[in-house]
Amino acid sequence: MGIVHGDEMVLNIGPQHPSTHGVLRLVVKTDGEIVSQIRPVIGYLHRCFEKHCENVSYDQVIPYTDRCDYIASMNNNFGFVIAVEEMMEITVPEKVEYIRVIMAELNRIASHLLALGAFGLDVGAFTPFLYMFRDRERILDLFEMTCGARLLYNYMWVGGLSHDLPVGFLEKAHEFLDYFEPKIKEYNDLLMYNKIFIERTSDVGVLPTDVAVNYGVTGPNLRGSGTKWDLRKNEPYSIYDRFNFEVPVGKGQMGTIGDCWDRYWVRTEEMKESVGIVRQALNELPVEGDVHEALPKKIRPPKGSIYKRTESPRGDLGFYIISDGSPSPSRVKLRSPAFTALSALSVIAEGWMMSDVIAILGSLDIVLGEIDR
Amino acid sequence: MGLLEEKFEDNIIVASFDKILSWARSTSPWFFQFGLACCAIEMMATAASRYDLMRIGMIPRSSPRQADVMIVAGTVTMKMALRIKKLYEQMAEPKYVIAMGSCATSGGPYSPHGYHVLKGVDIVIPVDVYIPGCPPRPESLIEGLIQLQDKIRKERPLTKKSV
Amino acid sequence: MYRDFGTIFVFIILGIILVYVPLLIQKLVAPSNPTPDKISTYECGEEAEGSAWIRFNIRYYIIALIFLIFDVEVVFLFPWAVIFQDFIKEGNGMLVFVEMAIFLLILITGLAYVWQKSDLDWVKRKIAFASGRYKNQKLEGEN
Amino acid sequence: MSSVLFWIIAFVAIGSAFIVVLNKNLFYSAIALVFTFMGVAGLYVFLWADFMAGVQVMIYVGGILVLILFGIMLTNRISSVNISHSNYHQGIGAVIVIGIFFILGWMILETPWLRIVEQEPTQTVGKIGRLLMTEYLLPFEVASVLLLAALIGAAMLSRKAN
Amino acid sequence: MDQLHNYLLIASVLFSLGLFAVITRRNAVAVLMGVELILNSANLNFLAFSRFGGMNFNGHIFALFVIIMAAAEAAVALAIIINLYNNYQSINVDEAGQLKR
């Protein structure tokens, strides 16, 4: 059908916009409904994380890492502490490792719940979002029970944890898992297999594997594109090699491999896998053990640098730490997975319609705190 | 200013009318979705099922024209500060601002070395209620909102303010 | 008939009044303090870049075009539908029905035509990695 | 009462028609056209043509006008000066038009119109339908062909617009 | 309101205005609006004659056909206008006339 060109309109989506997941601004050129150019403008949440890191000691960096990716704080703590531990060559007790894995996986579930819910919100479904928040709240309860905070935990320390698990945690965690597993089906029925949702997301925003790799996209977004790449499997850190889990990759069930639907699906599957991991870890958790055993007296890594990656819910979370031997790091660089995912937005979302751009943005699951740091 | 605003001497009828008006204002403070950072997640959690902001009459609006309360939830950076000011200006009066969390109150954890962080949103816009916390628990947020409602209820839009 | 439509007329007048009165009350009681910033255009907190009054690309336009034709068709259907039962009672139901069917079929041909020519489809755009349903889309400039 | 109503409606129709013709802003013209159409629909009611009034509103206001508004938005950069399109030959035009109007008016007022006053019909739609199905069957079917042609033509034209 | 010539006069005013728009306006859309006014006045005449001529509904049918015509005409005309615009970036009627090759 004929194209009747209108004038190009420059539109600011954000920084205050309900579906930019924070304070992202997309400068969008549109021709009617069709978006011809997208230019993400970031930095509205640049909180000088790296500057702070250079001025505080290693243990004091941890609460700041919390605030980078505030949806998956545990995973950020995890990444940072194992990087520092590797520099200092600390081996942490078994129990700590298990608890860390439990926490990281629970947080992964929480993060994915938020991501999926927000994605649902972006395509207009309000109720699944609230259901997911409801269940996320139970995970937060578990965290609160453990360390007293709901969102930003400062739980994992270099060489250990701030607290042991509280009394009754195991039962509660099992209870939660039992409650949660059937809920995934409910979400799927409500949202994922809804025809409208499928129409909105399948074949939309296809991110081919080679582009994804070239753009440094990692995590569920890369797996949605069909690449089996998960640091927990490929470069097992901590004790992930002891667990039995699958790495779901996008299969293009509803359309093409690497479309928004696949990214959604991969996250759902990952939640199931995480439930499995938590189950295993809970069962194998050593009863004895002191979580403070390996806490170093002074955290002063030797001179040198390290680049350590872990698998956060959003992908490869890398910490580049340079130590000059003093108590505070000389440079900490956070390699944020959402940063790279967002940089790929313009290439996969140009040419789609306004609504699609919002959906694609939602499917990439970005967290501005991590992008801007 | 409205034509009748602050034009009346205080008397019983005006006072009770006034009460109704400020009751209405305080009971339906629609809030402006203004999530900036981690606090925004907690704000969403508060609006979600567990804490349910709708309970106290707060409905999210995404256009500043229809909102009454702006919840500044998160770190305000220099880049954002000007926008916040603009958005605040664009809200229709009467308008209220809640600074949620340490960052919005005073720069919070990012105040010591945050070259790009605004040390408190009250530098650019007037704030009615400060809610401490990092992030504030949903209960704290609700409590802050109730404080705000109290404040609104004490206002007397029609009455001449007795000096 | 006068009565009915007179009622409507009074309704219209009353509607105007009923919208106007609250606005008046609002003028009286609500604060009003238009500052230059306040009455500037909202665009997510940014300065609006350019006006919204541009030539808007209206893919909707073609929809409206097709709509207009079918709207007219609907208008013809109404008188026919009203007397349909009468004709059935007179025994000419089939005849009238066929007459209308011809009318409809001719227009359905039109619908089929625009459908087939994908005039009803919205999309024709250049997407970097289009696939699946969007794969065989003709790009801009082609026809 | 009814005559007051009549004149109000006539005034609305004619007044807004003036705006349509004279206003510089095309968008305003189009909006004024709404009132003209509504006014004319009101006059139809006075002519006992309620169905036609409905058709008038439905097709003119709901259809043609929407199309015209879209057309305006598509072809005019409204914020720029283009929208305030200039008229030309206004003087000559006015003279011609006023001349024609006076001739028409004189003719209307002078002609001794035949007047058969009937009872107000109870049912208009049915009558129209019956006529359409019997006497005017051929035009009716032809109309569909016309519409088809218009549809195809318009679609083709706008497809070619590229 | 019970006078035929009232309607006819109103119709003639509309007609004149429409004509005025058609001959003076440059913008093709505005011309189209003028045409619609003219068609409206014609319809008014049809219906008026129909009512004062014995309420025989032939006028209604005619008016109906006129409306159809108007719709078809508007559709095609606007399509042409868009076409014109895309080719010449202008919908000025006299310019369009000159540009014809």
Next chain:
Amino acid sequence: MTVDVLIDWLANLVDFPELAFILAVLICAIPAFLFIAVYALVAIYGELKISSFMQDKVGPMGQGPGLHAGKWGLLQPVADALKLLLKEDIIPASADTKLFILAPFIVFIGAFISFAALPFNQNLIIADMNIGVFYILAVSSLGVIGLIVAGWSSNNKWSLYGAMRSSAQIVSYEIPAALSIVVVIMLTGTLSMQGIIQHQDGLVWGILPNWIIFQNPFTFLAFFVFFISGVSECNRTPFDIPEAESELVAGTFTEYSGMRYAFFFLSEYANMFIVSGVAAVGFLGGWHSPIPGFLEAPGWGLFWFLFKVGMLIFVMMWFRWTFPRLRVDQLMNICWKVLLPMALLNIFGVGIWTVLAGR
């Protein structure tokens, strides 16, 4: 009919028939307005509560210090309305002031005058026109113009997007809706609302009430076509792209504040009522009780009508809180490629069915 009765009655009292007429209409219209207002409050309350319940929460509650919105928050919508009345009224500087002011009038009147033709029970109808249904279809197009004017005059990009989307959407969905109404007209042979309802008296198939929806399979289909188109004409989810909050901020109404916004809001809810009302009249037997002959008194007629309308509105809300929203081209596809063929099919089906069945 009420107006007529009233006029006659008043004409006996007052000497001037004109005055009697105006009085009578006012007597009807003011309650109509009040009804819309009250209905809107109830509907908003219902929407808040229903959505909350569907989302596992409680919705407005009026307890505790500082939270007095009445018991269970019953006064919440009242407070909202009052508050909107107290809000500052902003007219953006770059907006087209005249049209900006005009738009709420057009939209509201478009919705308001439709109420005149809705039959609430056997007697309670303000103007029972010969062309009732057609009239409602026709004036609903006024709202489209109002929305375009609102969106365009705001000079805001979101508003413009919203206006273009909603106008295209409403006009498109008018076709399937009107075609489905044609099905009803084919069976009843009248355009008058009361006539349509009176036709649906009695039983069909032995047990079912003789509502048009049950008369044959095609009418059953036609009801859904109409209802879906109606939902779409009200811009409700899943067809709420014009106001899509996650895309267009607040769509057409982005720049509107205070009372002007409230009127758009009101018209939206009024439109929901009208669509549901027409669906109830056209397909669900209007004020007829579901069991013929049972509770058929005029008072109950009002109840049944409101009940049916309420149920349909509930379904609309139910839709809204369940589904994601469609994209604009998919929306058009559904209209032109699914609903329109279906509506045409219904016309053929019902035509053949009635011709063969002979009634």
Next chain:
Amino acid sequence: MSKNLSEVLLEKFPGSVIEMEEIPTDHIPLNGDKWFEIALFIRDEPDWKFDSLQCITGVDLGEENGLEVRYNLHSMVHSHKIEIRIPLNRDKPVVPSVEQVWRVGDWFEREVYDMYGITFKGHRDLRRILLPDDWEGWPLRKDYEEPATYHGIAVPKEKEGWE
């Protein structure tokens, strides 16, 4: 691993690898001149296939040592990784851009530019990314001083009521 690669690079691009007393095992110090070609080479060479650029880190090593850019590369195919360091002059830090080799470099390089003022030659769109365009100074350099005001918003140096 890195030894191998540095040998190969020395062979292919003589003079590109900075000679050191002892060859570091965990990284390759590179001379920035040929970096673009080297990048292309190690990306496409089937033996190396560094198809994924993990991270670009700018480093300020203090006054006397100058700046450095560090690249962490990874190969999805062979699952091996390498770190490349390019030391730079403090006053005029210029390094070839690899934005067109790995597209992810686009934003990473902009970020490094934003924070350290390192110019990437050949980058097609080198602007500030996180900070506003009119920001002054390179914040992550060790000698950075916080500006006192930004667009008229004063940055309070001292806390209120905190002396």
Next chain:
Amino acid sequence: MSKYFHDLWSAIFSSMVGMGITLKHMFLIRKGNVTLQYPEEKWPRPERKIGYDLKDYNVIRSRLHHNIDDCTGCNKCARACPVGCIKVETMKVPKGTDLGTTSNDTIKRLLVTRFDIDMTECMYCNLCTYPCPEECIFMTGGPNSSKHPLDYEYSEYDRRNLVFNFAKVTQEEIDKYTIPPPEEQQKDEVESS
């Protein structure tokens, strides 16, 4: 064609499923309702017995409390704080002055003239509570609720009210304990200023 109908069918079917779920939730609202009606109800907090060096440190991240009577003014908490929102100022007292002991029986040697916590900047990381040898700075609730009630609702109209001063030393006390600085030191100060 079959795809068309299949799509139609799946649309209807999946819609029905979704609507079923929401309807179920709506009718089971009494059971499924999770809302905590905050001012009236408070969420039942889990028992928090979390061992850390056998001391029942509470970890509910809420307002920081300080027990000035137990504080020795060692400044450990302030040094641990990443934000620097604890300000401790102490004063040497003349030898032999008895400032009492803390509840851990540590002899207090310094007079804490100022102990301010700026809760507007605190990031509730809890880092300051661990190093305190006297356990006198803590976040409240849980096992500590005997000392202070759980306390996270303290929003204020004025930001300054969120800076908490715990020191309760009076001016007289300061005067009393002020050691007159030696002559040289005084001179230095004059010079430096």
